Amino acid sequence: MKKYILMSCFMLMFTTACNDDLLDTQPETSIPESIAFSTPEKILAQTNNLYKQLQNQSFYGGRFIVFNEQRADQFGQNDGNAATGSAVWNQNVASTNDFVNSVWSVGYTAINAANILISKMNETTVISEELAKNYIAEAKFIRAFCYFSLIQTYAKPYNQDKNALGLPLRLTPITTSGNNDLARSTVELVYNQILKDLDEAEIDLPVSYATPLLNASRAKKCTAIALKTRVLLVQNQFEKVISESEKIVSATLPFQYSEGNLVQKLEPNFAAIFGGSYTGTEAVFSIPFANSTTETPSAQYALAYNYLAQPIIFLAAEGIVSDPALNSATDARSSLIGTSAANQKVLKKFSITTAPFRDYVPVIRYSEIVLNYAEASANMDDLLMATELLKAVRNRSDPNYVFPEDEISTKEALIATIQKERDIELLGEGFRLMDLQRKVQTLPAKKGSIGTAPLVLPTSSNYIWPIPSGEIAVNKLIEPNP
Known part of the structure; x- marks a missing residue:
């Protein structure tokens, strides 16, 4: 995991963005580990940093949602360029694919940052015990959220085989080299940990914060x-x-x-x-997203660019867009369906179509x-x-x-x-793939401007993504998907 967790972790662990508003972010500055958690303000910055990692353009800040829609059946693909995820839409990714590696890397980097925060808060005397518990609970929520996203992407669905190989369960921080090797826990054990984290987070999270934004x-x-x-x-x-x-x-x-x-x-x-x-x-x-181009996704990663501006993917005519609800003057949701210059139906939920993309x-x-x-x-x-x-x-x-x-x-x-x-x-919010796979249903064949993508049976190896080549290279105990 050194390349994908440890090196990224060092950069993220030693940054600070002294803000109490996630939209008011200061430029990141490297600081020594010894003072990264030395004041209440720096601790808050490290907590906010967890959310910034979800904001990564390869994760929930951008393409991860698009990947899930490309793999499902509601969208056709316009662009055959590999950089736009054509192989994802075609159900033909490999373990060496950049997207396969980046999603894993970003997810585990966030998990490690959560582990570091939990460890530091268990020993801190800088803030109150109550506030430390609050931050630990936030870190457990982030850790659970990331594991849930990754387990659905790289392992068989729970209802298909809960005893199948899941993910390496990393629950302690990695801050030095030599901690790469960890075998995969079963799908069931990963889900158990996700729910354990969420149960514990619920206890110590606040009911609310001071502002609607927070x-x-x-x-x-x-x-x-x-x-x-x-x-x-x-x-x-x-x-x-x-x-x-x-x-x-x-x-x-x-x-x-x-x-x-x-x-x-x-x-x-x-x-x-x-x-x-x-x-x-x-x-x-x-x-x-803040009023800063440094936080917003680049064009090919932004939801609005993929769905509307380009569009890279369009709504398949034979999909849910044909339902009367999305073609009715009386259903408000129909207003979020548009038509492109190529006469394709497109999704208008994300409508900021010029950089910086702040939807x-x-x-x-x-x-x-x-x-x-x-x-x-x-x-x-x-x-x-x-x-x-x-x-x-x-x-x-x-x-x-x-x-x-x-x-x-x-x-x-x-x-x-x-x-x-x-x-x-x-x-368009990334749920269709989850719904097909939790019911262990076939991923249907689909048509796009770049051709036809084949159906994918639940028993097919490409029903899930392969374990990334980067992880296989550094983790001697990792087993690839069969």
């Missing part, structure tokens, strides 16, 4: 709970999805969560989610939580609750819409309708 961009109690609903849904642990959802979704309309100065609920105006302040009631966790990235929205809850309720035969939750999402965008009876009257039909609503509501 509430949207830093982990709080309901952020950890929300991510648990996603993880547990991927595992088909429907009863636990319901019990976690009940903590942050009221039992009746209007479905919402309210505590202290924090209110999380469906944003009344759907279009407002993707413009303006970006910090409304729907924003459970988002990746913000916030919605990582967890309240509508996802409501739909997670709905799907779990349907699977547990509570069709009434599942239907009410489903209607809440649809009627936010189309107040007068009534679901046909045959789409909600049986368990099987209702689950299918909830999945379709997820495809509509979360289009």
Whole structure:
């Protein structure tokens, strides 16, 4: 891991951005390790640095979401250039591919930075014990989030084979050379650690922060709970999805969560989610960008560039874009579908199409939580609750819409309708691949301007990404995917 964790870790560990607002970032300056955690301000800077790593353009600040959409079936590909991820769309990446290596590298660098912070906070006397616990909880949330992203990318789905090879579980900081070799834990053990981190984070995270921006961009109690609903849904642990959802979704309309100065609920105006302040009631966790070109992604990595400006990928005519909801004058979500100069349907959720690209990235929205809850309720035969939750999402965008009876009257039909609503509501936000793989479904064949990508069976080696060549080169105990 030396090249991918240790060297990057040294650079990140010794930086500071003395800010209490994630959008007000000072230029990074190298400082000795001995003083990196020497003051409350520097400790806060190291905590903020964890979020900046999620902001990396190869991770949630850019292309990782696009990769997930390219691998799924809702988008066609316009550009055959390798730099735009044509091999990702074609389901033909190799262990030496830059994207395969960079996602792993960025994810594990963030994990190591979280491990360092946890270690330092367990021994600090610079800040109060309560604040140290808060920072540890934030680091555990980041660590869990990164492991969840990586386990879905480089290992078999939990519901396909939970005993398959997962990831190396690195839970202690790497600050010197010679710590590269670590075998892969099973998929189940990695998921157990993810949920353990989130359970512990929930205990010590604050209910809220002082400003809407911080509430949207830093982990709080309901952020950890929300991510648990996603993880547990991927595992088909429907009863636990319901019990976690009940903590942050009221039992009746209007479905919402309210505590202290924090209110999380469906944003009344759907279009407002993707413009303006970006910090409304729907924003459970988002990746913000400062007014600085140093933090924003470069063109080929930016969501708006990929979906709209170029576009590198376009909405497949035979996909969810053909659904009546996205072609209806009465459904607000249809306003986020446009047509390019090439007469292709394109996604307009991310609309800042010139550099610097400052669209916030919605990582967890309240509508996802409501739909997670709905799907779990349907699977547990509570069709009434599942239907009410489903209607809440649809009627936010189309107040007068009534679901046909045959789409909600049986368990099987209702689950299918909830999945379709997820495809509509979360289009372009990186969920489609996760939904196909958690159900161990074939990745369908698809057409684009550069040709046709073949279907990928769950048993195929390219159903998941290979372990990166960089990791194999430095970790003697790592086993590649079969």
